[in-house]
Amino acid sequence: MNQENLKNILNQVAKGSLSIENAQKQLTHISFENIDFAQIDHHRSLRKGFPEVIFGQGKTSEQIIGIMEKMIIHEDIILVTRLKQEKAQKIISAFQGADYFEDAKFLWLKKNEPKITGIGKILVISAGTSDIPVAKEAFLTAQAMGNEIESIFDVGVAGIHRLFAHQEKIINAAVIIVVAGMEGALPSVVAGMVKAPVIAVPTSIGYGTSFGGMTALLGMLNSCSSNIAVVNIDNGFGAGFMASSINHVSAAG
Structure with missing residues (x-):
């Protein structure tokens, strides 16, 4: 339930085109909805400006479909992250118009194209081609x-x-x-070139002593560039969400 949908319901009640009883039915799950295996946070759009995002890893395709069926009633867009292709195919069969991005392991279902509401432009940079899947997850999240x-x-x-x-x-x-x-050096270089906030994303790409991304993570945390913040290893979604939050600060209110 986003701000626009809530205002629409209240306006209809005020004009008399929607009964109080029907409005009450639509607002029954405005806080959260318990569907046994999940408690869906429908209030998140009102509270945070964007719907709950489904973490696909560890969930069955049936569970994801069940959550999406309840969410799509209230939301204009649904995101699913860390989603393998075999699960995605089942979800696409259940929802016409769902799009899957295999490289990013990312799926979205949109009623409408997102309106550009951010105040500036977000730029996503990857150090290597092998880092693109995580970069694409960040890109698609911020775009959505x-x-x-x-x-x-x-x-x-x-x-x-x-x-x-x-x-x-x-x-x-x-x-x-x-x-x-690898060694995670690129964010320091980029941050040294600009005054903009830089969100550094370590990836698990690298040889043995990269320790699954720990070397890149520690290198980024120890950067001498002061305009860097760091998210978790391979967390493209978190970087995209934070970048969008920063890019909407002046538009808040």
């Missing part, structure tokens, strides 16, 4: 949340001249997400 967004892929420090070729685009971004594995 109503942001103008662009991407630059495979511009890591092993060939730093590739990054500098995009200097104008980097400087003009309102918020930047930088995704990197």
